[in-house]
Amino acid sequence: MFPITVKYSTFARFQADVGIHGNNEADTAAKSALEFEIVKFKIPSTDLKHFIKLYINSLWQIFWDFCDTSKLYSIQNKVNIPYNFNLKRSDQVVISRIRIGHSKLTHTYLLKGEQQPECIFCDCPLTLHHIFLECPDTLPARNSLLNNVQTMQDLFTQVNISDILQFLQECDFYNKIYFFFYTFIFFIILILKFYARRMGR
Ligand SMILES: [Zn+2]
Numbered sequence: 001m002f003p004i005t006v007k008y009s010t011f012a013r014f015q016a017d018v019g020i021h022g023n024n025e026a027d028t029a030a031k032s033a034l035e036f037e038i039v040k041f042k043i044p045s046t047d048l049k050h051f052i053k054l055y056i057n058s059l060w061q062i063f064w065d066f067c068d069t070s071k072l073y074s075i076q077n078k079v080n081i082p083y084n085f086n087l088k089r090s091d092q093v094v095i096s097r098i099r100i101g102h103s104k105l106t107h108t109y110l111l112k113g114e115q116q117p118e119c120i121f122c123d124c125p126l127t128l129h130h131i132f133l134e135c136p137d138t139l140p141a142r143n144s145l146l147n148n149v150q151t152m153q154d155l156f157t158q159v160n161i162s163d164i165l166q167f168l169q170e171c172d173f174y175n176k177i178y179f180f181f182y183t184f185i186f187f188i189i190l191i192l193k194f195y196a197r198r199m200g201r
Helices: 023-035 045-065 071-075 089-100 104-112 128-133 136-145 152-158 161-170 182-200
Strands: none
Touching: 071 089, 071 152, 089 128, 089 161, 128 136, 128 152, 136 161
């Protein structure tokens, strides 16, 4: 590497179109268009597609912001982020369960009317948050595969999905999270919460 010392600097201001042939004519022609009569004409509907998409996304975002207490909101608070990990079906289901924070392992008790399951190592409520971020029993696998992340949002932004799945396999949680239809019920609860807030205003 060679040291470089700059002793003097010179600044100069130029007009961008000076010396460029045809620029003045182009500017004059553009300004003359302001004097033309406004003409109505049809445009293809596809030209509006982008703006319609933006509008729908903004409505969707408003709806989603009402769900700011949900576990998924803490992971993903913007609705227009593509979510496509190109996984096989069972892996997609497992990852979705983790993202929404509801799984067979942690939420079957609600349907069965039983006590909430506890971690056998910590005697605290068994949640996905506990498994991925807190439990000392999973710490070695977290250190080696999950970079010991501190939040669920970091888990999905800083860790490869394949490592998350491997972590579940090594800790024997994969099959306990798979095979569950709680997602449907979860979204029903979200919708009911949304309308309950609207009615309470
Ligand atoms: Zn634990």
